[in-house]
Amino acid sequence: MNTGLFIFDTKERELKEVCAKNGFEVQIYCCGPTVYRDAHVGNLRTFLLGDLITRTLVFSGIAANLIQNITDVGHMGEDFDGNEVGEDKMLAQSKAESVDPFDIARKYEASFHRDLANLNVTPAANYPRASETIPLMLELISNLIKSDHAYVGSDGCVYFAANSFEGYGDISGNRLDALKPGHRYEYVDDGAKRFHADWALWKAAENRTQMIWDSPWGPGFPGWHIECSAMSLHFLDGNVDLHLGGIDLRFPHHENERAQSNSAAGYEVVENWVHGEHLLFEGRKMSKSAGNVVLLTDVIAKGLDPLSLRLCFLENRYRSQMDLTWDSLKAANTTLERWRGKYQNWKDSGDLDQKFLADFAEGSIADIKNDLDTPRALQQLRKLEKDELISGATKAACFEVMDQIFGLELLKGQAPKAELTPELAQLLDDRRVARLEKDFAKSDLLRDQLATLGILVKDTPAGQEWNWN
RNA sequence: GGUCGGAUGGCCGAGAGGCGAGGCUCAGGACUGCAAAUCCUGCUACACGGGUUCAAAUCCCGUUCCGACCUCCA
Structure with missing residues (x-):
């Protein structure tokens, strides 16, 4: 089933129409967070991508089934210099906070969901946890061993044989032979892997005691890449119409995932690989070492509507x-506040032009269906805002329709103001009287005084108005 | 070194070979007692060198510079 939505496919390097292969529902998989810390705004940009696509499909009357995994085990970390620390991110954070690793996982998983809610992201159909889908991974690994795509190394770990998958490198453009030198990393031949580019599907526990499971190859824990293969194959019935993730996952994560999934299934599992680009903050890549990691809670703490971030992304x-x-x-x-205010003024003014509304919506949806060109769609909205020939009711209706996709809560009225203290109310009244008396x-003195107390006063033809600063 | 993207006015950013996107900032004006908000006006750019074309920011070739990824990451 065709959808009319065209998105750039990283593997084919061209726009491809999104189709529901099963004929009734677009199957989408989005690589989710590793829940060892709060997601920063860069992570959230990628998660918004899934929401934008689902909203667009649903708006067009097409069902979407979005699965997003929660990585709560097996994601190995490094230090800031890029040296492998060799420790699971979950366990490292568990040590740092002196909290059980599963409690760490649940804590940051909860804040992930809180962030999504604040960004007005429609929840996915399912958020499977890696730690709860171990049997799926074990089964997949067994199959890969049976079909000679994987082997047990001398160290007791199970590795995927990169050379056993012919199309390795098609997504990223990396070739196995070009990878050999290991530009940033000295390849250490520990003898366990048969080939330097092979990666672990199952890691032997060795000294590790937490977050380990039994397996046919002894106690251990899953590699990071296998989790997405296992989950997407299982929860999306072996067919992924759209696979989403950040650009950095293109290699090696998605390359490895594709090798695993295709080798197990015997066909191309993912129809379209979609990657969201990275976000810089104040000109620099966000990183702990640069000290410029920004969380959604930081945005809120500055008194900004979290949906301001959503608008920036769009x-x-x-x-x-x-x-x-x-x-x-x-x-x-500021734009959000202006739009919400104008919407309230528009909605009851003038006649609704149904024809214009339909044309406007169609034009904006066409922009979005063209590789998610939300900047262009938003420009249409700005143009409409300034168009004096269009009635308020029509503008309001256009905003209503488009907000189903933008998700900016444009229909929301002004938030109720916090109660004034009697002192502040008195100051405001004094000023009102002073103005009446033309003092x-x-x-002006009272206005300055109120400003230092956090209240902005402005005079309108209807009288004095105030707002918390 | 390999792979993939970029380079547009004070800043951020769209651009579909030919009537100058838009936003932010700034300056001037209107409205205000003054501010604020709002509205109006102004600020004309495409890295460099060639080429194709009646016409190039847009297509082609070359150059320079920048970024991302290369077995960490959204």
Whole structure:
């Protein structure tokens, strides 16, 4: 079943129409978070991609089935210099916080869901946890061993034989022979792997005591890549119409996943590999060492609507690197407030032009269906905002329709203001009276005083208005 | 070294060979007692060198510079 939605496929390097192979529902898999810390705004950009696609499909009357995994085991870490620490990220954080690793996982999983809710992301159909799908992985690994795509190394770990999969490198453009030198890493031949590019499907526990499971190859834990193969094959019935993830996952994660899935299934499992570009913050890549990691809670703490972040993301194409700044977030926040205010004024004014509404929606959806060109769709909205020939009711209706996809809560009225203290109320009233008496020296003084107390006053033809700063 | 992207005005960013996107900032104006908000006006750019074309930001060739990934990452 065709959808009319075209998205750039990393493997074919061209736009491809999204299709529901099973004829009734688009099957989507999105690589989820490793829950050893809070997701930063860069992570959230990728997660928004899944929401944007699902909303677009659902808007067009097409069902979507989105699965997003929760990695709570097996993701190995490194230190900031890029040296392998060789420790599971979950266990490292568990030590750092002196908390059980599973409690760490649940804690950050909860904050992941809280962030998604704040960004108005429609929840996925299922968020399977790696730690709860071990049997699926064991079965997959067994199959890969049976078909000679995997082998047990001398160290008791199970490895995938990279050379056994013919199309290795098609997504990233990397070739196995070109990878050999290991530009950044000295390849250490420990003898366990048969080939330097092979990777672990199952790691032997050795000294590890937490987060380990029994397996036909002894106690241990799964490699990171196998989890996505196992889950996507199982939860999406062996067919993935769209596979989403950050650009950095293109290699090696998705390359390895594809090798595993295709080798097990015997056919091309993923129809379309979609990658979201990275986000910079104030011109630099976000990293702990650079100290510029920004969380959604930081945005909220600055008094900005979390949906300001959503608007910033929508104003940039998912496939281009974008530089997020506090200025752009503030600008987005202002825009949101303006739109919400205007919507309230528009909705009951004038006649609704059904024809215009239908044309407008069709045009905007066409932009979005063209490789998710939300910047262009938003530009249409800005143009409409300024168009004096269109009635308020029609503008409001257009905003309503488009907000089903943008998810910016444009229909929301002003948030109720927090209660004034009697002192502040008195100051405001004093100023009102001073203005009535045309004692402007006094009213200006009171305005300054209120400003230092966190209240912004402005005068309109209807009188004095105030807002918390 | 390999692979993949970029280079557009003060800043950020769209651009479909030919009537200059848009946003932010800034400056001037309107409205205000003054501010604020709002509205109006202004600020004309495509890295460099060739080529194709009646016409190039857009297509082709070359050059320079920048970024991402290369067995960590969204």
